[in-house]
Amino acid sequence: MSFQHTVTDTENKMRIDKLMAEINPEQSRSQVQGWITKGLVSVNDEIVKANYKCQTGDVITWEIPEVEALHIEPENIPISILYEDKDLLVVNKPKGMVVHPSAGHQSGTLVNALLYHCNDLSGINGVERPGIVHRIDKDTSGLLVVAKNDKAHSSLAGQLANKDVERKYEAIVHGVINHDSGMVDAPIGRDPNDRQRMAVVDNGKHAVTHFHVLERFKEYTYVECRLETGRTHQIRVHMRYIGYPLVGDPKYGPRKTFDIGGQALHAKVLGFTHPTTGEWLHFEVDAPPYFQELLTKLEKIY
Template sequence: METREFIIDESSENIRLDVFLSGEMEDKSRSYIQGLIEKSQIKVNGILKKSNYKLKLKDIVHISIPDPVGLDIEPEDIPLDIVYEDSDVIVVNKPQGMVVHPASGVYTGTLVNALLNHCKDLSGINGVTRPGIVHRIDKDTSGVLVVAKNDRAHNKLAEQLKDHSMTRSYIALVEGILKKDEGTIDAPLGRHPVERIKIAVVKNGKDAVTHYKVLERFKNATLVECVLETGRTHQIRVHMAHIGHPLIGDPVYGYKKQRFNLNGQMLHAKKLGFIHPSTNEYIEFTSDLPEYFKKILNILKNELK
């Protein structure tokens, strides 16, 4: 049985117990959490509480999560764009719209389903639903990511993520005109104090640093390269919105009225580099912008003519 514990700070005061936990536990749905509360698997300060309990400062929330029962992630014959592969790692180019791994309510059509059909030797560190997954990119973000084929490779790649030595560069199309040619956004991120499904810049959040560089300016949009120093959830999307330039097409942090008919934010994982877990040599991979991205850029370029 897995256990988790949270200590409530000022940013989470007066929020319902189930709402808070559904925000903190991204891999669990609100209905699942409510079920745990009903089954006495969640306690606050050692006492059973209802779903609508309003959290207080310094409350200690303890969760006991039963082991999964009978959940089999099936291999699926889904095409993979493999950039590189050897006995330790697979580097894939993930398309926009594909979820990286199964989670509550999504058990098919994911990158993991496709990987299981392609090969059986994936690391088991992250359990049955996330075999081989070292890091993630959002469903509607396209681009390169690395998958570990064994636990040794997984541990070495995870260590590079932890010490920020892995190279991760993204191309983003943002609203408005950035005046500075380059800059750094150093702003801590955590759960939004009210809208718990969102990430926000918060006082007591986790350190988050994004470096950006302007690549091209359009009539009312800017193409930028973003290099991650840290890798927090939705980091680029929240950081760019924080400085007044949300990503075009972003349904969560972007403008309510969008000028293009898009399926999600204009964000592409362009470059990925790391020390190979066996050879100890630095290797780097790049991914071309997908066609939908190029199409929008061409529209913006034509507006300048």
């Protein structure tokens, strides 16, 4: 279906992705950017980029793509649901579970489990990531919020973008951090030497992590990390960057580490404003047994 809009004086010099998101309030800005990237949006019959500054009198034409039918199979996989209503779910993802299907992970994911549990998930992130507002890595355990409709998804995504969501993690890192707290403010992007990894790079995206020491051992530190932004592998990259890589991390940690099947990282706290009621929701869940056992081991050894 095709739509048109003529830019007014009050809309002059607005970025087209921002203006399009305002014109289409049921869509998120990221979804609008996806339309632009796919060439579904034109200005005066010319394809433009998301950062195009609109001019008074510009005629914007766009196509809203039809929603593809989901081809991901629902699977009867047990999942821990802490909260659920008509708009969203909050789940406690286990270590070792991939959040959504991708090459090499077509089944056994959180999305497969969610589709078995309920069939009303938002479609903003496409057919492979229904309902997924934010992700945590396969070997990171803990809290995730899942949207059941596009309105809830847009609200939650907006809160994440505006840094209004509370996200706290606990981690065990190599080395002893002497100061009680600190902040890492360093941009993150693809590692130019290894496209499978992220790194602190000059042209990366703005990324801020706050950390606080919970307990020190002889050669390790137990920390709480609070995310201000949510970049791929952010805590893992930032802690490595300051010299304290996560225990068990096969990608960013040292070769000599505890064999615990991946990084010692747990999404412990999640807080956000409910998209419909406006109520502040707060969730907290303890780390899985392997994490607690490792802490006990470090206390005994060190």
